[in-house]
Amino acid sequence: MTRANYLFTSESVSEGHPDKVCDRISDEVVDAFFRAGAAEGLDPWGIRAACETLATTNRVVIAGEYRGPASVDEAVITDLTRKAIRDIGYEQDGFHWENAQVEVLLHGQSADIAQGVDAAGNKDEGAGDQGIMFGYACRETPELMPAPIFYAHKILRDLSTARKSGQGPAAALGPDAKSQVTVKYEGGKPVGVTQIVLSTQHLDPNLSSEDVREIVEPFIRNALPEGWISKETVWHVNPTGKFVIGGPDGDCGLTGRKIIVDTYGGAAPHGGGAFSGKDPTKVDRSAAYAARYLAKNVVEAGLADRCTIQLSYAIGVAKPLSIYADLTGGQVDPAKLENTLMEIMDLSPRGIRSHLDLNKPIYARTSAYGHFGRSPDEEGGFSWERTDLAAELRSALS
Template identity: 35%
Template sequence: MKRLFPAEFVLPGHPDKLCDTIADRLVQEASTHEKRALVGVEVAVHRDTVTVTGRIACEAAHTIDVGRAVRDTFATAGYGYPPPSLCSGDCPARDQGSCALHPAWMPAPRDLKVSQDLCLGPLLDGETDFRAVSDDQSIVTGYAVDLPGTNFLPAEQWFAAQMARRLESLRAERLDLRLGPDGKILALLEEDGDSRRVTAVTASLQQQIGGDSIALHRAVLEVLGAQLAQAAALVPGFSPDIPATTVVNGAGNFAVGGPEGDNGLSGKKLVCDAYGPRVAIGGGALSGKDFYKADRAGALLARRLAKLVVMTGGARECTATLAFFPGDERARVLSLVDGGGAQLDGRRWEPLLDLSLAGVGDCYTGTTDLTDVARHGHFVAERPWETLTVV
């Protein structure tokens, strides 16, 4: 039976993803001060204003430069004026701040107004040990499918994320296209048994007024062809054919983007961060929370458990649902369900994993670049928590 699955992903300059990245940048900064730092922050952006709220508790928390974290995130996403080194001679960018080939993308990091309402200070007496205990309730979902080529992720979500990375690279490789930092992609994948084909793709890519839209469409088709070829090589039954429906900037010119075009908020791209709309999510955000927080730690535990079931041959597809009650040290396994809806006996796999909050926090805090995690995915193969040794 044919089924159609959608998936989307956004580029680093998307307003919501800017917020996620700032939030995770602060998590990473706090963890360098203290391994068991407590971080729970949220970020909002609109035009040139960035608001950061929440709590950061660790040694020397007041020395964390929130403004620098915000501005660095905008800069590395591609906002601001081009560096003078890019332009030489009589290039107008040397005097005007931008030119046709090297446009300025607003808001510029140096012009941002950063507002913060943060509880900054040390962990309270006894709070370091209490990090191993859940301070809130949480429902989390993990998923895996027997597709090693996608790192056991749904094919459509993996494809959308890979396409987004290629489109991000296109901005640096094709300066003539005059692309900005903001963008997103949506793909439709048709499954018919073990056969898969992309039936439609739409990409929205920020482009300077006067940029060649026809050249951009051709460039996207080239990128799409390359990604489809890679997918066909890695995923059995994946068609390399370019879909007849490929839309680029279907709503017209997309010159005003990022926070200038829309407001942003951390935690709004939860489906992108997880497995796409094929899989139900618990609802808790990952970015902006340290690795001892039940929402984040639980999501990693659920993913590892589902992946373990699939990698050991317990099911071709598995969804794991876990929960934490306030005061729990270990995740409660509510269900393991295969692709057909049948319940699996969790007692076979639960003893093989450490399902404790302390296990996640102690193992994974400070082990990877959280800027990259926020921008490019929590469950891609290179993340340390994605490694499972099956004997």
């Protein structure tokens, strides 16, 4: 039985969090292969990348597999790594864009994997791995995202924009930050926040938690809907006290360790695979995007208040093994919806890449503040947030 009144919490982390630094670098590498490939006239369907990054005190290690333009060499990857770190804002003794040692250990993709993924003869392109992927959408925000994760992201994104402007009190903050929002639900709808957690790095070691709260509170209040913060809302701003040592100098970072932050904040299932550093033949990424795309269009079409889509794949196999739809607040037969979704969208890896136009350098922008609930952009980024299937779904199932 679905509960109507409850509390639910989600967290987010900023682009300067150690794991997010690694996600950004890994996705910059993927983008570099697509960008250079296009400039050199290479077939984008043949580009492959699986890039993992580790970051610690003034050291970055990049490892993985690729198939793409030879021009994306160690020097290019080192340069884009430094530019990413500088853009995030790290110019500290323990982690500095100019001084950090960068080690690049990328090598060619396994031939055993390639033979399963590549199209050949009568064989269509297969999935890059086995796995299950989930997509989710709900009516809690205009972006059809769960409210806790959406607002946890918004708080940090707004603070980052202010920090990077170099003006105002937010300029005193550092790149590393985490947020957490506990949302109160009544009648199944979000109505307020009971707890707010914000931990942010600050450059002045003399700032107290009270000083930091004075800086961040206006941004938090502006990010949340009017009336959601009350006298009963409990605040936890830098609850440990001083937070000067941050980023990879304070805590080792790895690609792919923030998969719940990247998706729905725990409000929906997760298949377990990370996104960043992977080209779109890897269904961990592309099929999760497709599942979100389908779920969002189902809700946009008015067929459900909440929709969860599961897709499953086997390595080297083109077609999904299964599709599952779970609906709340709709009158549509889920089995009929599943069949309809398979009919209106080719959910093979090649079909997904084609439908969502994923063979592009659009991935670095996804590496912080969530892969979902964003606006499609002119360069093709966040194409999975479009709602262009809603009318067709409504016509087929209403």
